[in-house]
Structure formats: structure tokens, C-alpha cells
Amino acid sequence: MSKTLFSDDHEYVKIEGNGGDGDTATVGITDYAQNALGDVVYVELPKIGAKVAKGEQAGVVESVKSASEVYAPVSGEIVAVNAALEGDPAVVNQDPLGQGWFYKVKISNQNELEELKDEAAYGAYVQGL
Amino acid sequence: MPNAAHHRPAAEPPLLKTPLWELHKQLGGKMVPFAGYDMPVQYDGMGVLKEHLHTRKHAGLFDVSHMGQAVLTGAEDPALALETIVPGSMTGLEPEKMRYTLLLNDKGGIIDDLMVTRWDDKTLFLVVNAACKDNDFAYIQKTIGKDVQLEYLADRALLALQGPAAEKVLSRLFPLAAAMKFMTSAKVVYEGAELYLSRSGYTGEDGFEISVPAPMAERFAKQLLAFEEVKPIGLGARDSLRLEAGLCLYGHELDETITPVEANLKWVIQKRRREQGGFCGAEKILAQLKDGPSKLRVGIKPEGKAPVREGTEIFSPAGKKIGVITSGGFGPSVDHPVAMGYVESAFAGEGAELQVMLRGTARPCTVAALPFIAPNYKRD
Known part of the structure; x- marks a missing residue:
């Protein structure tokens, strides 16, 4: 089972398993x-093993013109990063929810997931921007 | 994450529109506020990267109508008066030739950078920056207004057609365009109205700028866009193109505290003017020419792939702060990050190995020759 949740800062969290503590x-x-940013030319990812807290900066994504922080949508330990983005950052534009993923995190506080939006709520939120 | 919505305080005046505003919307322009105007930063289906590369390979059409166009006339040559507030030789400018120069304050600081074209022995045509134009025109009026008349051409659009195919495209409409050299101008008639062409630009490519009466600007732009070589290009690519070309952007590399020598623009001060002075701030500027400035604008090439943005501090190998980045981004044609900044003169030599502090980490960078790309100007 998997589901995808969204933060107000425009990160997504694709949960494998039930989304309990310790799930990835x-x-x-x-x-x-990705559309608002434009062509992505560089992504700075967290280090494997690092612990990130929800709302903290977990990376940077840069387009030709500007840099934007990526905030951790959930707390936990980084267990994998998408090294392919180093050679081909444009994949973030082409397939943000698939090949363009940033990192995998072992969830440390499942309660935080309740503060995220489901697809319908995020869609409505984006419509209002 | 990206702050896509551009919220402006309600107290600000509404954004101005250029004569091509409707066309930008039709073409899918993503509009952003710039220098008080609602301007396209990029177009749907293209984006900064593609627009940049298209301009270097074919031809790009830019709306630069927000810039200020003005005519300076006088009972005698207005260049005499203008030379008191710019360091370049204006009286030495021959008809149809143009020069890049700098409007100076009395401390030798740069009020704006501008293009001056001589139309005839009593008339000069000026193009100044959008964000500076009101201030520039007031300053010119205040300083030399008793000797010259300044007429602001508010009813004209300005387009830039840039890229290796620009000559081929524009000469289909105006055959004489093919014979024009870099930094020369010509007047042509289009649908009964006068257009001002110049072989110049802000991309490092060959190209033209074309001043068009506002009412026919959209029709003219559409005619250029109908050629398959030409795509509309937004402000995003305009910035990345000029940065690769090592060209200054007012408010970034240039401001009222920076002199032409510090800005590494001493080439704008011709020999006669170095010998004679007679312009605002000449004492300071001529001393800097003789002794060298304490800081200098340089190109910076960051090592690796991470762009280094404006405001990033620059350090010597020993860790002493020696400067700051004034423009930085990614260079799509060179495929690496590119930047410009000011460093203490002792560290300004090409190839000097320095460091930038990026998000708390020191990263290596080198002082690079400008421009980052080989320019493609039609000099002869």
C-alpha cells in the first residue's frame, strides 16, 4: 500500500507501507x-544518515535564475538520495513525482503526516494560489 | 519552495504595460513585475534554458520597451554638454555611430549605463535603463538642461532581435541591415513610419535593436516572429545571456558607489578624455586609472555545478573576506555556473583561486576571463 501527501511548501511525501514510524x-x-521554478540546473541533497526535522531545510533546488530551499515535510533519518539528479537535474522538471525524487526518509513521527494534504486538498490549495 | 505568487503591497502603483503586453499574453508569457513594468520572464513551452539556447543558435526577439529612449538636441552639438556628465568621447562620435557610456555623479559613481547614438551634428539618441530612466532624465535636465533639450520618446517601443540568424531575418525586411556594422545605426521607413535600427544588443550575439512607434509595435513584432528562426525570449534568458557575455546589469554590477574603473569599464574612457578630464568625478577616476582601484569587477567561475548567487561573499585562500558576488547563475551555453563580482584588486588576476561561502560551506572558485562565451559581434 502506498499513498502520496503534500506540504504547503510544495514537497510531496510518497509513503510506502502504512506510514507508521520506521516506514520509509x-x-x-x-x-x-517544478513548473514555478522553471528549468532545474542543480539540486543539493541531504547526506545519507542525516536526521532532518519537519520544516527544516533539507536541500536546495536551483533553476537558471533562482535558488529555492527544500523543507523537510516530515521528520526522520535520510536513508537514500537520488544521486542521478547530479548528472541530470532536468529530470525534476520532466518527472517530479517519479524519476525526479530527492530523498527517502525513515519516518520518525507518523503524527506529522496528519498535517499534510491529500491530493485533492493540495490540488484545491494550488488552485487558490 | 518556490514562491510563485508575486505579492505586492497595495500601496504600490499598478504595473505599467509595454506596447507588446497583449502579445506577451497571447504568446504565453509568464508575467512578472520588473522595473515597474509587467514583463514576460519566460514563455510557455520554452522556458529560460531553451530560450537562452535558441538565441545563441538562431534568433530571439526581446521586448525592451521598458527602457528609456530620448533625443538630446542643442543649438550647438549636445555632445559638448553631455561630456560633462559622461566619461566617454561624445563629440568624437561620428554620424550613425554609437557608444556605450556611463552617466556619472560628482563622485565618479555610476548613475546609469546607456547607449548614445549620433544622428547628426546637433542630435544624439539615448537609450537608458528602465529602472533609472526618470532619475536619469531629471539628472540630465538638472546638470545640462540649460544647454540642451531632452525629449523623452515615451510613445516608442524597443525590440531586440539577437542571435546568429538576426541579420538574415532583419535584412528580409530592411536589406541595408546586412551591411551595418556593430555599434552603428540607421533609420529606415516601415509602413510610412521611421524605425531606428542599431546593430547592438545585450546578449553577446550579433543582433539589432529596433525602435518602433508604439501603435505599430505589435504588428512589427508579429512580422519578425513569423520567421521560423525567431522565438520570443523573456527576461530570464536576457539575464543569463548577458551574464555569460560578461555585461553589467545596473543595480547589480553598477551603482552610484562604483566608478567606471572599479567596474572594469575603463575602455569607455577614450584617450582625449583621460588626458583632459572635464567630467563628473574626473579627479577620482583619473587617479584610479593611474594608481589602480582598490577593488575590481571580475568574472567568477564556481567549481562544480552549484550556482553562486548575488550577495554571496568571496574569500581569499587564507579565509579573508575580499569581495562579493553581484550576479550569479547558471550559464546554459557554457553548461556550468557563471558569476560576476567585486574583489580586492590584489585578487583580481585571471586564474586567481578563491573561495565562496555557499550555505555555510567554503567552495572553490576561480577568477575567470570575461566574457564566458566568445562574442559574435559583427565588427567588420
Whole structure:
């Protein structure tokens, strides 16, 4: 079972398993975010083993013109990063929710997931921006 | 994450629109506020990267109508008066030739950078920056207004057609365009109205700028866009193109505290003017020419792939702060990050190995020759 949740800062969290503590989630930026940023030329990812807290900066994504922080949508330990982005950052534009993922995190506080939006709520939120 | 919504305080005046505003919307322009105007930063289906590369390979059409166009006339040559507030030789400018120069304050600081074209022995045509134009025109009026008349051409659009195919495209409409050299101008008639062409630009490519009466600007732009070589290009690519070309952007590399010598623009001060002075701030500027400035604008090439943005501090190998980045981004044509900044003169030599502090980590960078790309100007 898997589901995808979204933050107000335009990160997504794709949860594998039930989303309990210790389950793994994949984090990246949404289609809305990649579109707003424009052509991505560089992504700075966290280090494997690092612990990130929800709301803290977990990386940076840069387009030709500007840099934007990526905030951790959930707390936990980084267990994998998408090294392919180093050679081909444009994949973030082409397939943000698939090949363009940023990192995988071992969820440390499942209660945080309740503060994220489901796809319908995020869609409505983006419509209002 | 990206702050896509551009919120402006309600107290600000509404954004101005250029004569091509409707066309930008039709073409899918993503509009952003810039220098008080609602301007396209990029177009749907293209984006900064593709627009940049298209301009270097074919031709790009830019709306630069937000810039200020003005005519300076006088009972005698207005260049005499203008030379008191710019360091370049204006009286030495021959008809149809143009020069890049700098409007100076009395401390030798740069009020704006501008293009001056001589139309005839009593008339000069000026193009100044959008964000500076009101201030520039007031300053010119205040300083030399008793000797010259300044007429602001508010009813004209300005387009830039840039890229290796620009000559081929524009000469289909105006055959004489093919014979023009870099930094020369010509007047042509289009649908009964006068257009001002110049072989110049802000991309490092060959190209033209074309001043068009506002009412026919959209029709003219559409005619250029109908050629398959030409795509509309937004402000995003305009910035990345000029940065690769090592060209200054006012408010970034240039401001009222920076002199032409510090800005590494001493080439704008011709020999006669170095010998004679007679312009605002000449004492300071001529001393800097003789002794060298304490800081200098340089190109910076960051090592690796991470762009280094404006405001990033620059350090010597020993860790002493020696400068700051004034423009930085990614260079799509060179495929690596590119930047410009000011460093203490002792560290300004090409190839100097320095460091930038990026998000708390020191990263290596080198002082690079400008421009980052080989320019493609039609000099002869």
C-alpha cells in the first residue's frame, strides 16, 4: 500500500507501507513547484544518515535564475538520495513525482503526516494560489 | 519552495504595460513585475534554458520597451554638454555611430549605463535603463538642461532581435541591415513610419535593436516572429545571456558607489578624455586609472555545478573576506555556473583561486576571463 501527501511548501511525501514510524517515504517537489521554478540546473541533497526535522531545510533546488530551499515535510533519518539528479537535474522538471525524487526518509513521527494534504486538498490549495 | 505568487503591497502603483503586453499574453508569457513594468520572464513551452539556447543558435526577439529612449538636441552639438556628465568621447562620435557610456555623479559613481547614438551634428539618441530612466532624465535636465533639450520618446517601443540568424531575418525586411556594422545605426521607413535600427544588443550575439512607434509595435513584432528562426525570449534568458557575455546589469554590477574603473569599464574612457578630464568625478577616476582601484569587477567561475548567487561573499585562500558576488547563475551555453563580482584588486588576476561561502560551506572558485562565451559581434 502506498499513498502520496503534500506540504504547503510544495514537497510531496510518497509513503510506502502504512506510514507508521520506521516506514520509509520518498520526498520530492510537486509538479506545481517544478513548473514555478522553471528549468532545474542543480539540486543539493541531504547526506545519507542525516536526521532532518519537519520544516527544516533539507536541500536546495536551483533553476537558471533562482535558488529555492527544500523543507523537510516530515521528520526522520535520510536513508537514500537520488544521486542521478547530479548528472541530470532536468529530470525534476520532466518527472517530479517519479524519476525526479530527492530523498527517502525513515519516518520518525507518523503524527506529522496528519498535517499534510491529500491530493485533492493540495490540488484545491494550488488552485487558490 | 518556490514562491510563485508575486505579492505586492497595495500601496504600490499598478504595473505599467509595454506596447507588446497583449502579445506577451497571447504568446504565453509568464508575467512578472520588473522595473515597474509587467514583463514576460519566460514563455510557455520554452522556458529560460531553451530560450537562452535558441538565441545563441538562431534568433530571439526581446521586448525592451521598458527602457528609456530620448533625443538630446542643442543649438550647438549636445555632445559638448553631455561630456560633462559622461566619461566617454561624445563629440568624437561620428554620424550613425554609437557608444556605450556611463552617466556619472560628482563622485565618479555610476548613475546609469546607456547607449548614445549620433544622428547628426546637433542630435544624439539615448537609450537608458528602465529602472533609472526618470532619475536619469531629471539628472540630465538638472546638470545640462540649460544647454540642451531632452525629449523623452515615451510613445516608442524597443525590440531586440539577437542571435546568429538576426541579420538574415532583419535584412528580409530592411536589406541595408546586412551591411551595418556593430555599434552603428540607421533609420529606415516601415509602413510610412521611421524605425531606428542599431546593430547592438545585450546578449553577446550579433543582433539589432529596433525602435518602433508604439501603435505599430505589435504588428512589427508579429512580422519578425513569423520567421521560423525567431522565438520570443523573456527576461530570464536576457539575464543569463548577458551574464555569460560578461555585461553589467545596473543595480547589480553598477551603482552610484562604483566608478567606471572599479567596474572594469575603463575602455569607455577614450584617450582625449583621460588626458583632459572635464567630467563628473574626473579627479577620482583619473587617479584610479593611474594608481589602480582598490577593488575590481571580475568574472567568477564556481567549481562544480552549484550556482553562486548575488550577495554571496568571496574569500581569499587564507579565509579573508575580499569581495562579493553581484550576479550569479547558471550559464546554459557554457553548461556550468557563471558569476560576476567585486574583489580586492590584489585578487583580481585571471586564474586567481578563491573561495565562496555557499550555505555555510567554503567552495572553490576561480577568477575567470570575461566574457564566458566568445562574442559574435559583427565588427567588420
